[in-house]
Amino acid sequence: MIQFKKKFYCFQLKESWFILNDSIFKNLGLVSYFCVQNPPSKTPIGLCEDFSYTLSIDLNQEIEQIKSKFKANLKNKINQGEKLTFDIVFNKDISTFIDFYNQFAGRKNIYQMNEQMKKALPQNRFLVGYSTLNGEILSANLYIYDDELGIVRWFLGSSSRLNDNVDKKTIGISNKFLLFKSLIHFKELKLQKFDFGGYAENTTNKSLKGINDFKAAFGGEKEKCISYHSLLYCFLLKISQKLDRRFSN
Secondary structure: OEEEEEEEOOEEEEEEEOOOOOOOHHHOOOEEEEOOOOOOOOOOOOEEEEEEEEEEEEOOOOHHHHHOOOOHHHHHHHHHHHHHOOEEEEEOOHHHHHHHHHHHHHHHOOOOOOHHHHHHOOOOOEEEEEEEEOOEEEEEEEEEEEOOOOEEEEEEEEEOOOOOOOOHHHHHHHHHHHHHHHHHHHHHOOOOEEEOOOEOOOOOOHHHHHHHHHHHOOOOEEEEEEEEEEHHHHHHHHHHHHHOHHHOO
C-alpha cells in the first residue's frame, strides 16, 4: 500500500493507493483509497464509492510485444528519439523534479508541488524519470509504485513545451521516448503493470482529449478504477469542485 498524508485546504487528508482498509474507525475524518485493486462487492460502511478510468500495460509481456501495439506515429517518434540521443535518468531527486514541475504547472495554471507534498512522498515508493538533451531537462515524470502488488502509476508529468523559444517537436519526441524507456525500466524492476495515471472518459475538454490520445498511442488496455472516500471527504470535495475549477475536468 502507498500512503500519503497531505493537506486538503486546512484539513489533513490520508490518501492511500491500491489497497482498501474497511475499518469503520480508521475511515473517520478525511480518508481516500484510490484505484483499489480488489474492490469488495459492497461499499464499506462510512465510505462512498467513486470510479474513473485509466489505461494500463501488462509488463509481463516482452518489450517487442508491448511495442507492437504502439501506433505507427509513436513508433516513428521513438526511433527519432534513439537518434537524438536523449539521456534518460531515473532517480529520487524530487527537489529537481519539483523545481521543473512547478515551472510547468505555473504556466499551465494547475496546482504546484510544495514542501509538504514533497515530505508526504513515501521514500521507497516513488521514482522520477528525466529526459535531457545537451544537459537540459526537456521532460520529467513522477511515478509511484507498489512493488508488493507489482503496480507502477504515472503520477505527474511535465515538460518544457510551454517555455518560450523551445523546439516543441523535439520536446514531443522527448515525452514519448521517456515514457517508452520508463516501461522498459519498470519491467526490469520486475513490476507487472504500468498504469498511465487516468483516462478522461467521454471528455469534451480539448486538452484532456490530447492527453488521452497521447496515452492511447501506447496501446494500453482501458480499465475501470474503483476508489473510496470517507463521507466527510466526499462532502468537502463536492464543495471544492464547485469553488475551484482546478478540481474539475
